[in-house]
Amino acid sequence: MAESVYLVTFLALLGEGIVLGFAPFDHDVTPSCAENETICEFKWQINYTETMVLYDNFGDDGHPLMYRNGSFYKRLDCGVNQQTTEEELLNTLTGDGSYKILYTVNGKFPGPSIVVYEGQEASLIIVYRLRTISMVFRNIIFIVVVRVKNSLSKEGVSMEGVTVHWHGLYQKGTPWMDGVDMIGQCPISPGQSFTYRFIAEPIGTHWYHSHLSVQRTDGFAGALIVLPRSRNRRSSDQNEKIEKEFVVLAQDWFHQSSIELTQHFIWDLRRYAFGENATRCFFASNIRKTDGGLAGFMLFQSGVVNGRGHNYPEWGDTPMYPVLPYETFVVKSNRTYRFRLINSGNAFPLQVSVDKHKLELISTDGRDIRGVETDAITTVPGERIDFLLRTTSTPDNYWFRVEANGAGKTKAIVQYESVEKEVPVSKEKTCTEDDWCTDINCMVQVYPSDTYRNCTKISDLRISPNDRARRSVPRAKNDGTFKEIFLSVHFQTVTDFAHINGKSFIKPTSALQTYPNMSEAIVDCDSSEIHCYLEVCFCTHIIKVALGTTLQLVLVNPGPLVNESELGLQHPMHIHGHTFHVLKTAYSHYNDSAISVSLNEDILCDSVYCDHPKWSNDTWGGDNIPGINLEDPPIKDTVLVPRHGYTVIRFTANNLGFWFFHCHIEIHQIMGMALILQVGDVDEMPPTPKNFPTCGSFDFSQEEFEKLVENSKRDTNDTGETSVQSDLKLGTGLSSVREELEEHNKGPPCNNTDQKNKDTVYVIAICVLLVLMIILAGMLCWQRYTNDVTTNGHSSARYVLLHAGEGNESREDSNYLTFRKL
Incomplete structure (x- = not known):
């Protein structure tokens, strides 16, 4: 019988074009559909999947893997174990060897890559089902259409909604496809389906991820790459032959779920990160950066590259489970490879390097820049970098290193195909006075002199010459179309409040892009009734501008307190629906020992919290700011705001809609470091598609409730209508109904003897059938x-x-x- 149930399910799924099974993440950049197609369609299912569990073909039963005597064994039953094969281990979502429930797309972590051509229409359909059967869908080559089936409910155990954000895409004309819950759309509930359709633009390395709760860093993320069509490829793209392209999703990895991590912040339990029963506690002051600040506000436990990683206890070099597979990139000698790397993590900046190799950075957030050769490149959560790796004539296995700002690390392997795959013994570069180490996008600008390190700021990069003509910097004007706004981004370590300009973001109760009554959907920040505590107010922070306004945002990161030398972190700020020019990045004020001591002198604060900063020089502003690049700055959608520093960005608000602007440290965003940029009035915005789902709060009066209860007590007349329905047709009121009822009750009592006899017969029959x-x-x-x-x-x-x-x-x-x- 069980086989027949599975067979029926399997055939039904095949009828939907679905193929079941599990396979390792494919890191090769392979187009999902032909270049001449105008539509590219995908089918997805979102499942719960646990790491270190080997599932059967249907995903309904699993075998945990356990580590014994240097090997992994799968548990077939209690007391019955069998050593795993190399293939089985490769087909398991291993993470760093710990057990953890993930949100997976088609059973994969990371999710399957979407690789499409510019201008193709993408479509994604999300469907919720109550029964969980892990599936792998083959891509159907039509529009960029993604059909997603959500199976996050396992026989009623959990009921979770999801949304999908397409990080880096403009969504021009389709703001309700941006995938931010309660801004672009309502969460998609179990049992429902949802189709995403959008145009794939701009060109570049982007990604998708859940934008609901903290699902993103628990597996629900993947690469979204938009390739140029042949006719639009620039001449500079043909200068060097690329042997192959790789996708790399790197992230910090925590043994607890992200929901639990977030709640530990709220409950002030972070100090017990080593375990609630552990004798020692975690303090951020135990791990420091070169500038004297803290490396992280939470414990870095480990990291993964394309879903594979290792746990290095006590920040050492020996992994806890050495036999776990490493993510491995196989290359040939004397060739050039393009790596498209995405920092898909929760909180930590990640520095990438490859032993014995230089990297050439050629793109940031999907936008081409003039190539810069370096030893390492640092990314913050949400950022993407494309770099070239030129292999040498010395084949070997080399470490692909991912360092977490001094707080921890993980590794992958670059393997030359002419050598046997082995754990590398290569060493990272030693920085010397004669051979300095170089980094790009560092967390600090000044290093102690004896470290022999140089840093290139993001704002020092230059866009590719081929982009300059069509991506010029909009200039400041005095005609009312230019606005300069200071935004102070804060995470208060003591209270764990996250906010911008003293306003901690509260989500609307209705999705704004469905155009509800705004006054009922938001907590107005200008209201005298909003709740405030310790100079932080909790409301729906909205900045509204007219279409075509040029915005210059001065992003200031004062830390919890302006003159606090230890506390404070960098913040990666991301905007939806737009890209911006990075005009300037300014770091902290340092002393002679390269220790950060206070906020950059260019910024003047009104208090120790600096919720309303301004330029320290009254003559500055607009185009008149020392050190800004108005000629060829890089273009991004996610940017670092250094600790005790600031970053100046500029863009034209040319995309109608409600757009999220937030810190991409997931916990900071969840806790309120966010706001909404409203471009244009609602009546100017694109109307939602027919039957687009809506949601919101509900309330009704006691008077209406009493009326409904009274009406529900009425009898039903011979036509099947209630008395109220009949009254409405006849135009009678409640008094006439009561009179009719009273008159009816004056009649002789009913004789129920026959009915009682019938009831007895029914009861006996039912009892016999039950027996x-x-x-x-x-x-x-x-x-x-x-x-x-x-x-x-x-x-x-x-x-x-x-x-x-x-x-x-x-x-x-x-x-x-x-x-x-x-």
Whole structure:
């Protein structure tokens, strides 16, 4: 019977074009559809999947992997273990070897890559189902259409909504496809389906991820790459032959779920990150950066590259589980490879390098820049970098290093195909006075002199000459179309409040892009009734501008307190629906020992919290700011705001809609470091598609409730209508209804003898049927039991109830039972 159930399900899924199974993440950049197609369609299903569990072909049963004596074993049953093969280990979502529930797309972590051509229409359909069957969907080559089935409910155990944000895409004309819950759309509930359709633009390395709760860093993310069509490829793209392109998603990795991590912030439990029962506590002051600040506000436990990583206890060099597979990029000698790297993490900046190799940075956030050769490149969460790796004539296995700002690390491998795959023994570069180390996008600008390190700021990069003509910097004007706004981004370490300009963001109760009554959907920051505490107010922070306004945002990061030398972190700020020019990045004020001591002198604060900063020089502003680049600055959508520093960005608000602007440290965004940029009035914005789902709060009066209760007590007339419905048609009121009821009750009492006799017969019949059904069920169960206990082998999927024992011993004398579902 069980086989027939699976067969029916399997055939039904095949009828939908679905193929079941698991496979390792494919890191090759391979187009998902042909270049001449105008539509590229995808089908997805979102599942719960646990790391370090080997699932069967249907994903409904799993075998945990356990580490014993230097090897991994899969648990077939209690006391029955079998050593895993290399193939089985490769087909398991390993993470860093710890057990953790993930949100996976088609059973994959990271999710399957979307690789499309510019201008193609993308479509994604999300459907929620109550039954979880892990699936892998083949890409259907039509529009860029992604059909997503959400199976985040396992037989009612959990009911979670999802949304999908397409990080880096403009969504011009389709703001309700941006995928931010309660801004662009309502969360998609279990049992519902949702189709995303959008145009793939601009060209470059982007990504997708959940934008609901903290699902992003627990697996729900993947690459979204937009390739140029042949006719639009620039001449500079053909200067050097690229042998192959790789996708790299790198992130910090935590053994707890992100929901638990977030709640630990709220409950002030971060100090117990080593374990609630552990004797020692975690303090950020235990790990410091070169500028004297803290490396992180939470414990870095480990990291993963394309879903594979290792846990290095006590920040050492020996992994906890050495036999776990490394993500491996196979290359040939004397070739050039393009790596498209995405920092998909929760909180930590990640520095990338490859032993014995230089990297050439050629793109940031999907936008081409003039190539810069370097030893390392640092990224913050949400950023993407494309770099070229030129292999040498010395084949070997080399470490692909991912360092977390001094707080921890993880590794992958670059393997030359002419050598056997082995754990590398290569060493990272030693910085000397004669051979300095170089980094790009550093967390600090000044290093102690004896470290022999140089840093290139993001604002020092230059866009590719081929982009300059069509991406010129809009200039400041005095005609009312230019606005300069200071935004002070804050995470108060003591209170764990996250906010911008003293306003901690509260989500609307209705999705703004569905155009609800704004006054009912938001908590107005200008209201005298909003809740405030310790100079922080909790409201729906909205900045509204007219279409075509040029905005210059001065992003200031004063830390929790302006003159606090230790506390404070960098913040990666991301904008939706737009890209911006990075005109200037300014770091902290340093002393002679390269220690950060206070906020950059260019900024004047009104208080120690600096919620309303301004230029320290009254003559500055607009185009008149020392050190800004108005000629060829880089273009990005996610940018670092250094600790005790500031970053100046400029863009034209040319995309109608409600757009999220927030810190991409996921916990900071969840806790309020966000605002909404409203471009244009609602009546100017694109109307939602027909039947686009809406949501919101609900309330009704006591008077209406009493009326409904009164009406529900009315009898039903002979036509099947309630008395109220009949009254409405006849134009009578409640008084006439009461009179009719009273008159009806004056009649002679009903004789219920016949009805009672009928009821007795019905009860007897039902009792007889129940007895027969119980007898029949018992006979079937006995037959099933006698058949199963004679079956040779304990792993059959058909048995319902079996005695369980150790190994292949007889099960008749076991002292417990094992239940298995059909």
